[in-house]
Amino acid sequence: MTHRFTFMGTAAGCGVPSFFCDCPACTEARADPRLARGDCGVMVRGEQTLVIDTPPDARHQLIREGIRAVDEILFTHCHFDHIGGLGEYEYLVQLVQKRPMPVFGSAEALAGINAEFHYMDYCLDEHVLAPFETHVFDGVRYTACPVTHAPGTYGYLVETPGTRLFYASDTATLPPETAERVRGCDILAMDATFWKGNWSPNDHHSIQKCIEEGLALDAGTIYLTHMCLHYDEPITYAELTDYLRQYDGRVVAALDGMTLDI
Ligand SMILES: [Zn+2]
Ligand SMILES: [Zn+2]
Ligand SMILES: [Zn+2]
Numbered sequence: 001m002t003h004r005f006t007f008m009g010t011a012a013g014c015g016v017p018s019f020f021c022d023c024p025a026c027t028e029a030r031a032d033p034r035l036a037r038g039d040c041g042v043m044v045r046g047e048q049t050l051v052i053d054t055p056p057d058a059r060h061q062l063i064r065e066g067i068r069a070v071d072e073i074l075f076t077h078c079h080f081d082h083i084g085g086l087g088e089y090e091y092l093v094q095l096v097q098k099r100p101m102p103v104f105g106s107a108e109a110l111a112g113i114n115a116e117f118h119y120m121d122y123c124l125d126e127h128v129l130a131p132f133e134t135h136v137f138d139g140v141r142y143t144a145c146p147v148t149h150a151p152g153t154y155g156y157l158v159e160t161p162g163t164r165l166f167y168a169s170d171t172a173t174l175p176p177e178t179a180e181r182v183r184g185c186d187i188l189a190m191d192a193t194f195w196k197g198n199w200s201p202n203d204h205h206s207i208q209k210c211i212e213e214g215l216a217l218d219a220g221t222i223y224l225t226h227m228c229l230h231y232d233e234p235i236t237y238a239e240l241t242d243y244l245r246q247y248d249g250r251v252v253a254a255l256d257g258m259t260l261d262i
Contacts, residue, residue, distance in 0.1 A: 003046040003140055003160055005187075006259045008061040011037035012193045012204070012228040013081050015057070025229035028236045035237045037256055039081040040169040040226045042189070043067070044158065044262070048138040052076060052156060052167060058085025064257060069097065072137055074129075075105030076169055077153035078112025086117055093123040100125035104135055106144070108152025129154070132181070145178040147171035149203050155190075157182055163262040165189065166219075169226045172202050173209075179217060187260065188214045192224035192253075195240075197232035207240070211251050222247075223254045 009015075016037040017026030029036040038057030044050045048071040055061070062070070070092065076082055093101055102125045103110070110126050117124075129135060129144040131154075136142070143157040148171050155168025155178065165187040168174070172191075174182070182188070192210040193200075205213070207224055214222035229235055235243075237253065244251050 001046055001139065002162075002261050003044050003138075004259050005158070005165060005262045006043045006045070006065060007189070007223075007225060007254045007256060008041040008043050008051065008065070009038035009055050009057050010225045010227060010254045010256050010258075011039055011081075012226045012231075013039070014228070015039060016227070016229050018230070021230055023230040023234035024236050025234045028238065034255070037227065037229075039084070041082070042167055044138075044140060046138045046140065048072075050074065050137055050140075050142075053082040053169070054084070054086040054089065055081055056084030059088045061256070062088075070101070073101060073103045074135070074142060074156060075103065075109045075113065076155065077106070077150050078109045078116065079150065079170070082169070083113055083116065086113065086120065090120050090123050102127065104129050104142075104144075106131075106152035106154055108150075109154075132177075143181070145181055146175055147178060148173055148175060155182075157185070158262065160262050163187065165260075165262055170204065172200075172204060173213060174217075182217060182219075184218045186220040187223065187262070188217065188219035188221070189223040189225050189254065190214060191226045193226050193228055194231050195227075195229060195233050195235040199232060211247070214251070221249075222251045223258075224251065225254045227253065 039055030041053040141159040166182040193204040194206040
């Protein structure tokens with residue numbers, strides 16, 4: 001069966017628009033809400049529903065996508081923009097599902113989540129994934145691939161019978177073992193936090209670096225995500241899509257709600 005992969009949110013950190021920002025990118029997103037970006041997360045739906053990360057915007061994202069139940073959660077890492085919405089799931093567990101939510105991530109990520117959400121330990125059924133361990137759910141293989149970010153951060157290689165997709169929302173240049181593992185993937189959805197100057201080159205990519213690495217990995221289609229569009233220089237979505245024309249459709253700026261059949 002076909003699975004559907006949905007970009008639930010595609011922003012880094014403070015979203016687009018950010019409540020405190022009046023740059024051209026934020027102004028554009030205020031004028032056209034289709035261009036607004038919530039914090040980063042994705043969903044894979046087949047017979048069941050799995051999400052990767054629980055960003056602070058999770059509630060609005062789940063309502064937008066018409067989701068009534070989430071069966072499992074994978075975590076990339078425990079920074080606020082990826083876990084801040086976990087509290088929304090306490091109500092789902094208590095009121096609807098009435099069983100602890102299976103959650104997966106590195107030992108570091110789960111330890112961080114336990115510290116931040118100590119009052120939710122009764123709702124989480126935690127499973128540590130070792131580096132390069134594969135978890136199979138609903139006919140899809142999810143392999144935890146270490147990336148270059150906070151300790152214990154994973155990207156996930158998502159494999160269906162027809163598609164190899166690598167999702168790495170937060171990473172600088174991939175570690176060699178992960179790069180070899182994901183080389184030639186059909187779809188690469190990767191960190192493209194900065195436009196031009198990269199303030200944290202050991203933790204994130206710029207848009208240019210994301211494209212450069214994606215092409216070097218021979219990825220089929222490269223989806224830019226975890227974009228802030230106002231670090232280091234603001235760039236509007238209109239300007240960005242103009243810039244990406246040179247790649248003839250091989251590089252796409254993801255939008256919230258964008259869905260791919262995998
Ligand atoms: Zn992030
Ligand atoms: Zn802005
Ligand atoms: Zn992070």
